[in-house]
Amino acid sequence: MSFRAISKRTVRTAAALAVAGLLAAGLAACSGSSGSQGSAQKGDLTWWGWTPDQAVAENAITEFNKKYPDIHITFKKIQDATYAAALRPALASSHGPDVFNLLVGGTGATVKTYGVDAVDLTPSMKKLRGADWKNGLFATGVKDFTVGGQLKAAPIGKVAAGMMWINLDLFNQFGLKPPKTLDEWKSVCKTFREHNVGCFREGVDPAGFEQDTLHTIANSVQPGFYEKAIAGKAKWSDPAMVQTLTIWKNLQSDGILDPGALGIQQYPDVNNAFLSGQVAMVQMGTWYRQYTRTDTLKAALQGAGVSDTSKMITMVPIPFPDVAGKGHTIAAFSDPDYALAVNKKSKHIAAAETFATWLGATKAGQQVIANNLDEDPVLAGITPDYGKVPLVNTKEQTPYLDWLSKYTSNVTEARLANISGTLDQALLDSASTTLGAKATPEQAAQTLQSQSGQ
């Protein structure tokens, strides 16, 4: 095979053109494009989030479309563990979601990091609710999602943790009562294990749910200590934390915590096991209330691969047992949960703002949030309309849900809002090294202090 001779000049020209073309293509790809306002009443939007569940999101979209029929929204649920990994490149491109969830603290898609790609929603809020738009909205939520004076995301709901969720059917089946003390908890778990039923299951994984358990135990040991430690006003190496980690470790050795906590994940492992009736107790927050609804539980069970014909569990919230034996009232702790941000590069910024502010700051939107039961609304005066909520077992569940509403009504402690990514990882390390016998509670507390970044 032979080729015709080409002059040096031709070669150089071809090379220059190829390089220039490549650079132009690269620059075009890198630069992306800026967004445009578009119509506030019309558009096709995509919404990404790790929460809510698909069925819950579709409820919200259906209600939204009753007022805005020309704004079509597609919700894409992404597992929380991989949400940030998916979101970052999407936002860097010009094909990212129009609306996306943001977190207030911890690890992952936090407003402090990802807020730079979000539109300031303050003008939209003013347009919707007037100059005093903050009145009536959850003040902590507005504050936490405001960065540099700009509202980077509209808080949608708030969640609280510090309670347990139990499978009441299993407790009734074995004639057991919800435990109130450590000894009662051991006894209950012993019975469950004798019948090959899991007792208290928890996954110690990077999602960080074990922090809720540590926080709750700490509130049982010394109310207020954990919050002070997060704020840097108390040392993590304090004896209160050592005792907290000791109790945490003993949950396993006392037969309360199911074996293998370090090898499973809260979602999907623990969640699926509890919803399918294999486990009697889990520690989840108020977001778990959504599964007291027949439709939401059914959808979640289908997602977990459980047969449609399986009996739906009667799950109810109970106070966390007094594990320290000091008789303290164990306070709940709360955060604004997710908030909706609008992508700066969206082609439908106005329509996206319409949806985010409708869901987060209108009575109609917040009533949907309240009735979905996965969040507490952030707009004052909105409560779930239980007449419209199909509960799995209304008679049994209603008293417990009423207790939960009271328990979480006056929460003062923050949950994850003030926890940095570094501290989040350090807390996970302390929980897992203690449970895995890699460190004593004293050593783990010392390490936690040194790695907390405080």
Next chain:
Amino acid sequence: MTTAIPARRTRPGRSADGARAVNYVWLLPAFVVSVAVIYFCVGYTAWISLQDWDGISPDPMFIAFKNYARMFADPVFWDSLQHTVIFFVVAFVAQAVLGFVFAVLLHSKVRLAVVYKVIVFVPVVIAPATMAPIFRVMYTPTGQFNDLLGAVGLGFLKQAWLGQGNTALAVILSIAVWSGTGISFILYYAAIGQLDPEMIEAARLDGAGNVRILWSVIWPNLRGTTVAIAMLTAIGSLKLFDIPQLVTAGGPNYATEFLGTLIYRQSVPLNAVGYASALSMMLLVLAVAAAIILRATGRERSTTCLRPGACPRRSCCSWSPRSWCCRSCTRSWRWCRSRWRAPAGTTTRPCWRSPSCRSSSATARSSPSA
């Protein structure tokens, strides 16, 4: 005997420079793509590794080599390297042994051999994302693996396999070996198929049994394949991410943390993109170093022939100072021409002259035997 290489012909009126220029034009697309896609990314990652950056903020801070200093002081980094070494050694030995055994067995007359081949190879094509949840369920305290142990009377071994550091790494290894053995099997199977049957026949005539043939004839001739598997496993170990991330997320207590999972942990959940980039640069350095070391130490060396003419395809039987040896024909003709010297008193033709080395071995039979 050596043969002069004819000078390359050029067309009248065409300069050598012009011909070279044409060659460069054909190289250009691949060059541009590789520079843009690979080398630009490497350079960009190196630059980011000198920054304190969360991956999104528009104002990263230049901190020179602080990320590298942090890396060398990070015990999790050293743990991940240790896990990588353990993974490489165990995975390589297990996959090489299993792959070789399966390849040898399936080269013999086995009924339903095709079915066995499919069974051995299928795990290679199953996506880790598909199999990881299954393994996670299988190895839970209430999973099928513990059930199996109980069923065969080993109930005392039941435990939370993924919940303990020492067993979690073993589980990751078992999954990796299960999913990777098909590759080593297929490589060995193909390599054994390339061996000259005459060589094995010659060994039989010399009185070698099956085990002797396997150990002294077949296995040494698969050295190149073994080196290739070692190189693939080494690079795979350094890049390992999917299985530990999906099965254990690097836990418990970083017991299954590898460089890949550590980079992910720092980059995504912790938003420490600068530090993750420094780890990525270290991964690149280690991968290149591993490839160079394995290539240097694994260069195909001569293997003793049982007799002249017994060398496999693409190698020639030639006289070395002490014995007849099979030499690889994989070198370029330029290299052969510059290095090859006919041993005194032999008539062996250099492999670079033979389209098929078999022809060279035919001429070698007339030369002095060892």
